[in-house]
Amino acid sequence: MQSLYVEGNSPMHRLSPRAKLLSLTAFAILLFIGHNLLLLSGAVLVAAVLYGTVGLPLGEALRRLRPIFMTIAVVALFNFIFNPWQAALVPVLRLTALMLLAASVTATTSITEFIDEVTALASPLERTGGVQADDIGLALGLVLRFVPEIVNRYQAIREAHRARGLKVRPTSMLAPLIILTLKDADNVAAAIDARRIRRHGS
Numbered sequence: 440m441q442s443l444y445v446e447g448n449s450p451m452h453r454l455s456p457r458a459k460l461l462s463l464t465a466f467a468i469l470l471f472i473g474h475n476l477l478l479l480s481g482a483v484l485v486a487a488v489l490y491g492t493v494g495l496p497l498g499e500a501l502r503r504l505r506p507i508f509m510t511i512a513v514v515a516l517f518n519f520i521f522n523p524w525q526a527a528l529v530p531v532l533r534l535t536a537l538m539l540l541a542a543s544v545t546a547t548t549s550i551t552e553f554i555d556e557v558t559a560l561a562s563p564l565e566r567t568g569g570v571q572a573d574d575i576g577l578a579l580g581l582v583l584r585f586v587p588e589i590v591n592r593y594q595a596i597r598e599a600h601r602a603r604g605l606k607v608r609p610t611s612m613l614a615p616l617i618i619l620t621l622k623d624a625d626n627v628a629a630a631i632d633a634r635r636i637r638r639h640g641s
Contacts, residue, residue: 483535486535
């Protein structure tokens with residue numbers, strides 16, 4: 440499996456995982472409170488500069504963002520159709536800034552750091568008796584690990600369709616993608632149980 444982490448020594452790499460996660464949370468809250476186009480544009484610029492310092496080549500940096508860019512483009516299309524351009528631009532700038540900062544955080548924080556930090560932050564919730572901090576950290580780590588894998592799997596299925604002369608349709612690729620993803624999930628779950636990675640329970 441691939442990881443989104445990029446080796447490097449940028450300012451974002453040197454920042455602690457906790458500071459990055461808390462900053463990302465605060466940044467998201469501020470983005471969704473603000474409506475000023477100038478400030479939102481500045482947030483996009485700052486996030487873009489940070490993303491540019493993580494050490495990725497330009498092509499790879501853009502390739503990673505392409506699926507989210509497409510989602511934002513769809514959101515933008517509907518907003519510009521049904522709203523005045525000023526109102527339509529606000530959510531587009533918010534999502535773009537958040538996407539760039541989140542990509543910077545995931546590119547400069549390893550999966551292990553994510554799991555450890557989220558587990559530590561979720562530990563107080565164990566007092567409620569309803570959740571296990573280990574499970575929350577592990578679940579987030581697996582999501583981060585699986586996202587690029589699912590994208591790669593989708594591209595492989597699409598190439599296989601093209602090689603066989605089949606028309607590439609999302610509906611025809613969805614079933615094999617789900618089956619292969621569930622199969623991977625079963626293998627990962629079996630590996631977790633075999634290695635007793637979770638520290639609680641029997």
